[in-house]
Amino acid sequence: MAEEAEPSLDIPRHLKYWKMCLRSPLPSLYLSNEGNRMALAYFIINSITILTPFHNTPQKDGTIPAPLIAPGERRQLREWVLSHQHPSGGFSGTSSLVFPLRDYEEWDFETGTSSQEHLGLANITATLFALQLLALLSDDENPKTAFRGVDRVQTLRWLRRLQREDGSFGEVLKMLPGHGWFIGGGYDMRYCYIAASIRWILRGDVKEGEPGWVEDFDTGALAQYILSSQTYDGGFAGSSKEEPHAGYAYCAIGALSLLDRPLEDSQACHPSKILHSGIRDMPGLIHWLASRQFSYLEPGQHDDDYDSDEDEVNFTLPRILADLSLDGNQRYIGYNGRCNKVADTCYTWWVGAALANLGREGLVQHAPARRFLLEKMQHRIGGFGKKPGNPPDLYHACFGLCILAVMGEEGLNKLDSALALPVETVRRIEKARRALLSREGENGTAGRLAKDIVDIGLGLRDEKPGWLTAVEG
Amino acid sequence: MPPKSKAAPKPKGTEPSKQPTPTPSPASNTTAVPATIAARSQFRYDDSRPHDAARLKIGLAGLPRDEQAAWISARFARTPAARTRLPPKAQRELWRQVNEASFPVRALRGSKHSWGRDRNESEVSGYSAERFDEREGRRAQLTCLEVASRGFRERREREGKGVRDIVTGDKIVVTEAEVEAERIRRGEMAALRSELYGTVQGSFALDPEWDDIVPIPQGEPEAALAAIAYPADYDEAISYLRAVMLKKEYSQRCLRLTETIIEMNPAHYTVWLYRASNVFALKLPITDEMEWLNKVALVNLKNYQIWHHRHLLVDNLYPTLAGNPDELARFATTERKFLTQILVQDTKNYHVWSYRSYLVGKLGVWGSPEELKSIEDLIDDDVRNNSAWSHRFFLVFSDPAHTTPGLAATEPDPAAPQDITDREVEYAKEKINLAPQNQSPWNYLKGVLVKGSQKLSSVEDFASGFVKGLGNKDGSEAVQSTHALDLLAEIYAEKREKEKADLCLRRLGEKWDRIRIGYWEWRRKCLEEA
Structure with missing residues (x-):
């Protein structure tokens, strides 16, 4: 069989797609994501960051391309993200759940109840995406200020309250009449991963008794909950009672490794004791992850199944098993999220990144997976769709880029597969965490107040005064 | 002092619409009804100002003398000066001339009036x-x-x-x-x-x-991310939701408000929690809420929140059923029927399966023959339905009646009865025979053997049945299932027959499962190091 040319990633086309998502309102088919706008915002900004070089390199004609998001706009967008922060910690997922501050005051005044009631509107998922966005949108000149304005202590306290007795996490806290505090959200490995991520991003290594110390959540209980969710076939499910799922496997691996990830100069894959000594059946897990790959065969016309609901059909198998070894059937490798299901762009990410986090990315072949994404899932207008031929959507378009970046695609920024952010952004998180902690460690309120006033001043001005840059170094 | 009104008898023609005027005027030449109201206004305007159009065009001097005189007289008669400066006699003479010319004294002012636009953005003047x-x-x-x-x-x-x-x-x-x-x-x-x-x-x-609720519309700065072009009615409903949530109102109308929003966006977790708050605060019957939820679930198959809400409802309903086995059994049956109805439409819906496993645990129906039968029906329908296989494993090996509580799914259970393990092994084998390249029952088979603390080699003969002449170079090598070959590699490794195990792995990578060559090579390396 003749060698076919390898496809290439058309970066300007993808940028064009993301520019459209950045500049125009999203069509109403995204209405079901209205409660999770912070997630959509993350998909947009993360993708643009992956596609844009961090250090502006001159083009062939010597000019430096203008960034898609100018520094002034980055600052405004950070303000927008911060406007979702809740008075009692955490972030809301959507502006429709953000009330003017005076409304909170009035509420307390009238009812005389604890201001804790407001917690119901902050959401764990939105909180992670908000923190990631602040890092992605950080000031290129001074990235350590990325978390200015984040109420670290309140957010970590709130996070602790989202943990259930069994060690798992919910997504929201809500006072239910006659029931008291209720931790909302299903038993879902995603929240466990998100809790571990928020903890890694914000907590730092403050010792008990030092300023800025916040009681940690029960990391042992979380690890136990996750470890006991491994299923008989080696995968991971939302809980031990359910079917394994690639997204949950990624979350389980990611959460465990984030629990003991170093705070400085950290890598997605590190010798995590909690992960590597904790998982009961590591060969089973790797077997299960490797089994998510399959030869993508064009759905034949004889295949009546394909017309029915795309989420319940099984992937196509050749009539004769030996046909799988034919070269033509080796060209595209798709990934599914569960046994016997069809391929979907995002599972190339969830499985590929999970293996990378385990340090096992070498067990899968990148070229056919890349071909599958670029030739079958990439859309003419840029972005990636969920299934072959689908129009692009934010979620699949973002994770399609993420996995290409993990596989080392030329022209994309390197990606941290555990935090789903460019490596450079992770470095900025580390800097910003350090800066946040040093501010919280400052003695007395006067110093803090002065800093706050400077912050407010900065918020009002587009550009930083020269003397401040000199002071901050 | 100005003369009494009798000195100025009402001139004829001041209201041209009331009497036909003999004076030729630009518009009266045409007897046609004006087509539009703008044209009608123009007609009335011109009619109250004879000679104006001509005068503006060619100048006063260009008009015939009598028209000039009439225009000047009428114009002068309108001015206050005519009243204050002219002696009464002169005034009478002036008015006589004006009347004789039948010249309207009251002219309409300004012809530029805006009539506004209609719903189609057309001018009403047209x-x-x-x-x-x-x-x-x-x-x-x-x-x-x-x-x-x-x-x-x-x-x-x-x-x-x-x-x-x-x-x-x-x-x-x-x-x-x-x-x-x-x-x-x-x-x-x-x-x-x-x-x-x-x-x-x-x-x-x-x-x-x-009327008593002042909606709280959302404000957003210009620089915002991921704004969605919502329909106006969604925006309105959310602005009322914000208002009642802030008031902490729990009422029937709030319940209806959540229903309206859920119809538009069933994925909004806050709306669901607020709905639950209303149900609990008003102490509404949980069964009514579940009945309503059934309808919503059937039209929103992919929704996650619906199942989470159901979970919460059942947690609250359960204490009322717990003491009554008949009630509990009846509830389990109606729920199973409903789940079957949903799963017919979407056999691998993760949320439905999650809820189902939760329900089994909550109601304690692991051992229910109906539950097991219901799963068997789904597997008979599609032997590759891995969701059903997973649920079966949970049903059989988490049943507190014959398992050790607290064990992980991957751990052997000394309490697992032999007859049940044997039954499950046979079940898996039977389904493998139907479709040997289906991984679900192979995974299940291995899972059962581990749980039952049985050696993998107990199925060596069975697995070997799917592999013929492995390693033969004469073309007689035939593999019906890569999963059989995979299991055989493990069986040989268990028996410390390294070479045979290695051959299985090598042939998988070389021929039978080439896409996973990296994985099979890694397994070979592990085997060597073991």
């Missing part, structure tokens, strides 16, 4: 007289309705303040009939506004039931 009159009729109708509506609001306000009726002395009470009439009235008003101006009003603003 309307015909009939059409315009009809529109004006509608506008009058709307005004009447608005007056009545204001009256309603005022009565309601007085009712709230406990004001007494002046005539009867009774406290003002707004009746249901009045509210209903107002609701109809607002519907008519909205229809009229839409017809006249093209404005659309939200349904909550039209409903008198929501």
Whole structure:
């Protein structure tokens, strides 16, 4: 069989797609994501960051391309993200759940109840995406200020309250009449991963008794909950009672490794004791992850199944098993999220990144997976769709880029597969965490107040005064 | 002192519409009815100003002398100077001349009037007289309705303040009939506004039931991310939701409000939690809520929140059933029927399966023959339905009646009875025979053997049945299932027959499962190091 040319990633086309998502309102088919706008915002900004070089390199004609998001706009967008922060910690997922501050005051005044009631509107998922966005949108000149304005202590306290007795996490806290505090959200490995991520991003290594110390959540209980969710076939499910799922496997691996990830100069894959000594059946897990790959065969016309609901059909198998070894059937490798299901762009990410986090990315072949994404899932207008031929959507378009970046695609920024952010952004998180902690460690309120006033001043001005840059170094 | 009005008899022709004027005027040459109201206005304007059009065109000096004289006289008669400066006699003479010329003294002012635009952004000035009159009729109708509506609001306000009726002395009470009439009235008003101006009003603003709520619209800075082009009615409903959530109102109308929003966006977790708050605060029967939820679930198959809400409801319903085995069994049956109905449409729906496993645990129906039968039906329907296989493993190996509690799924269970393990091994084998390249029952088979603390080699013969002449170079090598080969590699490794195990792995990578070559090579390396 003749060698076919390898496809290439058309970066300007993808940028064009993301520019459209950045500049125009999203069509109403995204209405079901209205409660999770912070997630959509993350998909947009993360993708643009992956596609844009961090250090502006001159083009062939010597000019430096203008960034898609100018520094002034980055600052405004950070303000927008911060406007979702809740008075009692955490972030809301959507502006429709953000009330003017005076409304909170009035509420307390009238009812005389604890201001804790407001917690119901902050959401764990939105909180992670908000923190990631602040890092992605950080000031290129001074990235350590990325978390200015984040109420670290309140957010970590709130996070602790989202943990259930069994060690798992919910997504929201809500006072239910006659029931008291209720931790909302299903038993879902995603929240466990998100809790571990928020903890890694914000907590730092403050010792008990030092300023800025916040009681940690029960990391042992979380690890136990996750470890006991491994299923008989080696995968991971939302809980031990359910079917394994690639997204949950990624979350389980990611959460465990984030629990003991170093705070400085950290890598997605590190010798995590909690992960590597904790998982009961590591060969089973790797077997299960490797089994998510399959030869993508064009759905034949004889295949009546394909017309029915795309989420319940099984992937196509050749009539004769030996046909799988034919070269033509080796060209595209798709990934599914569960046994016997069809391929979907995002599972190339969830499985590929999970293996990378385990340090096992070498067990899968990148070229056919890349071909599958670029030739079958990439859309003419840029972005990636969920299934072959689908129009692009934010979620699949973002994770399609993420996995290409993990596989080392030329022209994309390197990606941290555990935090789903460019490596450079992770470095900025580390800097910003350090800066946040040093501010919280400052003695007395006067110093803090002065800093706050400077912050407010900065918020009002587009550009930083020269003397401040000199002071901050 | 100016002369009495008798000195200035009402000149003929001041109201041209009332009597035909003999004076030739530019417009009166045409007897045709003006086509539009703008043309009609122009006609009236010109008619009240004879010679004006001609004068503006060619100048006063260009007019015939008599017309010049008439125009000047009429113009002069209009000025205050004519009254104050002219002696009475001269005034009479002036007016005589004006009357003889039958010149209208009162000229219409300004012909530039804006009539506004209609709902289609067309100028109303382009309307015909009939059409315009009809529109004006509608506008009058709307005004009447608005007056009545204001009256309603005022009565309601007085009712709230406990004001007494002046005539009867009774406290003002707004009746249901009045509210209903107002609701109809607002519907008519909205229809009229839409017809006249093209404005659309939200349904909550039209409903008198929501008059006491001041909606809180969302404000957002210019620089915002991921704004969604929502429909206007969603925006309105959310602004009312914000208001009632802030008030902590729990009521039937709030319940309906959540229903409206859920219909538009069933994925909004906050709305669901607020709905649950209403159900609990109003102490509504959980079973009614579940019945409502069934309908919602059937039209929103992919939704996650619905199942989470159901989970919460069952947690609250369960204590009322717990003491009554009959009730509990009945509930389990109706739920199973409903789940079957849903799974027929979407056999691998993760949320439904999650809920199902939760329900089994909550109601303690692991051992229920109906539950197991229901899963077998799904596997018979599609032997590759891995969700059903996973649920079966949970049913069999988490049943507290014959398992050790607290064990992980991957751990051997000394309490697992031999007969059950044997039964499950046979079940898996039977299904593998139907479709040997289906991984689900192979995974299941291995899982059962581990649970039952049985050696993998106990199925060596079975697995070998799918592999012929492995490693033969004469073309006689035949593999029906890569999963059999995979299991055989493990079996040989278990038996410390390294070479045989290695051959299985090598042939998988070389020929039978080439896409996973990296994985099979890694397994070979592990085998070597073991």
